[in-house]
Amino acid sequence: MMENYTKIAIIITFFSLWLSGYFSSPSQQVVGLFLIFSLGILHGSNDLKLISKVTTSSKPIQLALFIGSYIGTVLIASLLFYSIPSFALVAFVIFSAYHFGEQHFNTVSDNTSTFNKSMFLSYGLTILFLLFNLNSTATVEIINSLTGFTFLTVWFKWIFTFTAIIWLLFALTMVLKNNMTWKRLLFELFLLLVFAVVFKTATLIWAFAIYFIFWHSIPSIFEQQSFLYGEVSIKTFIIYIKSSFVIWLISITTVGLLFLWIQDEKILLPLMFAFLGAITFAHSFTISKMFMKKAY
Structure with missing residues (x-):
């Protein structure tokens, strides 16, 4: 299923790249x-x-405590974004990077060793800082709005170069250990090139959405369907939507009310990233637990 979807995702990515030439910046942001x-x-x-x-x-009781800890993590993350935004933003980037890498490479590795975890993190950071570097002006504005700190654009390039080299070393090690094929490595390098073209052409939000939706969210939904219901199909997707709908509705309603309350365009994007950050902390822990259970 995932191999077939990967082919579809490549087509969708190129189609999204083509659309970028026809969408104005506001339209890209809305979509x-x-x-x-x-x-x-x-x-x-x-x-x-x-x-x-x-x-x-x-x-x-133990299940209730587990759920309570999940909700507590979201609340604590929200408080951190409000009280210590710089720390929260760095933590958000690290957790998101690991989460992206874990999702992307779960079929060729697992999350039970320090080596694998480091590879997940380095890949995710490579993707994020490739995005930040190629949309540096917009990224600096969001960081400044969230934290009041002015991030130098050259730092994005340095961090991207460093994390890309580290990831490549991990990937080469996996190939030499026969945990990854040369074909898969070459494909991953090709994907990075594709992402670079997309990130350079599209606005920050549109570029992030292309990666986040087509290369992370949809594959994650497939993994969750397989884990929860034993198969990926239209039937299980409908069940998944029904099971997720209330939480999804609460989430978007909360963000919508915040937008209406604040009514300041300059804070909309920082607020969105803060919201995503708050739920990412708890979500990444849950997905890691899912992958660990699938590994056994």
């Missing part, structure tokens, strides 16, 4: 936000269902 708040938020809205399956205990 990007629509995708993020639909499929993007949806892929993390079934976490409580996942928690009930990944927890090894059937005792209601």
